[in-house]
Amino acid sequence: MxxxxxxxxxxxxxxxxxxxxxxxxxxxxxxxxxxxxxxNVLAMLTKLSHHAGFIGKVGADQFGNQLEGALLEVGIDTAxxxxxxxxxxxxxxxxxxxxxxxxxxxxxxxxxxxxxSEEDVLSCKELISDARIFHFGTLSMTSEICRSxxxxxxxxxxxxxxxxxxxxxxxxxxxxxxxxxKEQVLYGxxxxxxxxxxxxxxxxLTGKTDYDAGVSYIRDRYQIPLILxxxxxxGSIAYSESNQVRVSPFxxxxxxxxxxxxxxxxxxxxxxxxxxxxxxYTEDELVEMLTFxxxxxxxxxxxxxxxxxxxxxxxxxxLINNRRNGNELKK
Numbered sequence: 001m002x003x004x005x006x007x008x009x010x011x012x013x014x015x016x017x018x019x020x021x022x023x024x025x026x027x028x029x030x031x032x033x034x035x036x037x038x039x040n041v042l043a044m045l046t047k048l049s050h051h052a053g054f055i056g057k058v059g060a061d062q063f064g065n066q067l068e069g070a071l072l073e074v075g076i077d078t079a080x081x082x083x084x085x086x087x088x089x090x091x092x093x094x095x096x097x098x099x100x101x102x103x104x105x106x107x108x109x110x111x112x113x114x115x116x117s118e119e120d121v122l123s124c125k126e127l128i129s130d131a132r133i134f135h136f137g138t139l140s141m142t143s144e145i146c147r148s149x150x151x152x153x154x155x156x157x158x159x160x161x162x163x164x165x166x167x168x169x170x171x172x173x174x175x176x177x178x179x180x181x182k183e184q185v186l187y188g189x190x191x192x193x194x195x196x197x198x199x200x201x202x203x204x205l206t207g208k209t210d211y212d213a214g215v216s217y218i219r220d221r222y223q224i225p226l227i228l229x230x231x232x233x234x235g236s237i238a239y240s241e242s243n244q245v246r247v248s249p250f251x252x253x254x255x256x257x258x259x260x261x262x263x264x265x266x267x268x269x270x271x272x273x274x275x276x277x278x279x280x281y282t283e284d285e286l287v288e289m290l291t292f293x294x295x296x297x298x299x300x301x302x303x304x305x306x307x308x309x310x311x312x313x314x315x316x317x318x319l320i321n322n323r324r325n326g327n328e329l330k331k
Contacts, residue, residue: 003130003131003132004051004130005051005052005053005077005127005130005131005132006045006050006051006052006131006132006133006274007041007042007045007050007052007053007131007132007133007134007135007165007270007274008052008053008054008055008080008127008128008130008131008133008134008135008157008162009038009039009041009042009052009053009054009055009134009135009136010038010054010055010056010080010116010121010134010135010136010140010149010150010153011036011037011038011039011055011056011113011136011137011139011140011150012036012037012038012056012090012111012113012137012139012140013034013035013036013038013039013054013056013057013058013067013071013081013113014035014036014058014067014089014090014091014092014108014111014113015032015033015034015035015063015066015067015089015090015091015092016032016033016034016035016092016094016259016305017030017031017032017033017091017092017093017094018030018031018033018094018096018257018259018304018305019031019094019095019096020304030093031304031305032063032066033304033305033306033307033308034066034067034070034071034305034307034308035092035259035260035305035306035307036056036113036139036307037137037139037167037169037262037263038054038056038135038136038137039054039056039071039076039307040260040263040264040267040306040307040310041135041167041263041264041266041267041270042054042076042135042267043074043076043267043306043307043308043310044263044264044267044268044271044296044310044311045267045270045271046074046075046076046310047074047310047311047312047313048267048268048271048313049313050271050274051077052075052076052077053076053077053078053079053080053127053131054071054076054077054078054080054081055080055081055116055120055121055124055127055128055153056080056081056082056113056116056140057081057082057083057084057112057113057115057116057120058081058082058083058084058089058090058112058113059083059084059085059087059088059089059111059112060083060084060085061088061089063088063089063091064083064089064112067089068081070307070308073308074307074308074310077127079124079127080124080127082116082120083112084112084115087110087111087112087114087115088111088112089111089112090106090107090108090111090112090113090114091106091107091108091111092104092105092106092107092108093105093106093107094257094259096256096257096259104171104173105173106171106173106174108174110143113139113140113146114142114143114145114146115145115146116140116145116146116149116150117145117146117148117149118148118149118152120149121149121150121152121153121156122152124153125156128153128156128157128160128162129156129157129159129160129162130160131157131160131162132162132163132274133162133163133164133165133194133270133273133274134153134154134157134162134163134164134165135164135165135166135167135266135270136150136153136154136164136165136166136167136188137166137167137168137169137188138168138169138170138181138184138185138188139169139171139174141184141187142174142175142176142181142184147184151187154191158191163193163194163273163278164191164192164193164194165192165193165194165195165196165266165270165273166188166189166191166192166194166195166196167195167196167197167262167263167266168185168188168197168198168201168205169262170185170201170204178204182205185201185205189218189221189222189224190222192224193224193225193226193278194224194225194226194227194228194269194270194273194278195218195224195226195227195228196228196230196262196265196266196269197227197228197229197230198229198230198231198232198262199211199229199230199231199232199234202214202215202218202229205218206218211229211231211237212244214229215227215229215237215239215244219239225240225241225278225279225280226238226239226240226269226273226278226281227239228265228266228269228290228293230262230265230297231249232249232258232261233249233251234248234249235247235248235249235290235294236249236265236290236293236294237290238281238286238289238290240279240280240281240282240285240286241280242280243280243281243282243283243286244286245283245286245287245290246290247287247290247291247294248294249294249297249298250294250295250297250298250299250319250323251298252298252299252301252302254302255301255302256301256302256303256304257301257304258301259300259304259305259306260300260305260306260307260310261297261298261300261301262297263306264293264296264297264299264300264306264310264311265293265294265296265297266293267296267310268289268292268293268296268297268316269289269293271292272288272289272292272293291320292316292320295316295319295320296311296316298319299311299315299316299319
């Protein structure tokens with residue numbers, strides 16, 4: 001039976017306050033950007049003409065209303081977006097380093113996203129069962145209420161035959177202990193079909209500095225058909241059941257910040273899975289997959305924010321063609 005949604009994601013939806021210049025008094029000006037990794041992934045998927053739905057909770061406040069409007073604006077189904085009248089929308093303050101990397105300060109003790117409950121998830125049963133891919137991360141598992149909700153949703157998605165996609169997206173300050181964080185990451189590994197993991201996350205999790213060794217460590221314990229390791233400025237690696245490839249990045253001269261780069265990359269991977277099915281990809285297919293994902297991630301680094309400014313498919317294809325033709329990357 002054909003499913004209504006290509007991808008449904010569960011997790012955090014929040015406001016990213018990002019630096020945007022200085023006032024006349026010398027104070028930093030902060031811009032309230034819609035953010036949250038799961039919705040960044042969904043926003044990119046809608047750009048690629050996929051039907052996407054979100055499950056999560058925001059506050060019944062001005063920021064919650066702003067976020068709801070942003071999702072509707074980019075075409076994400078908000079049937080699973082709930083509002084909490086007692087707990088405010090989560091806020092994140094993003095400090096951008098000169099090289100575009102970021103540090104986060106979260107106002108989330110608690111935040112509305114943490115209050116998503118099993119009862120809330122059960123009210124979204126149709127949304128979950130009607131998804132070809134169900135995507136989640138670990139920010140929805142940092143405390144007991146949302147952890148139980150996330151695990152219930154994953155179980156429901158698996159029962160419905162959905163492909164399970166997992167991106168740890170580790171944010172260390174949000175965990176009571178890194179031992180607990182590791183337990184929840186291992187839960188994700190034990191339940192996913194597609195794993196997107198960053199270079200620092202795989203080193204932290206496995207203790208291996210060699211990425212092949214790190215993936216072998218994971219594969220010895222969990223049978224994950226497709227693993228993607230994002231390497232930032234060094235590109236990415238893909239591992240199917242029989243093959244692996246590494247593809248170089250599209251480095252931009254005018255990179256502003258890396259916010260949303262990993263989410264854009266992840267969405268482009270899921271796009272490929274939706275287009276070709278989850279299988280034991282050949283080396284050529286993995287190269288095609290990673291090239292598209294690396295190009296998409298590269299473009300988002302030239303823009304402030306992420307959710308509202310995801311690249312068009314034509315932009316990604318133009319960047320790839322530019323490389324194939326041997327031209328210098330456009331500014």
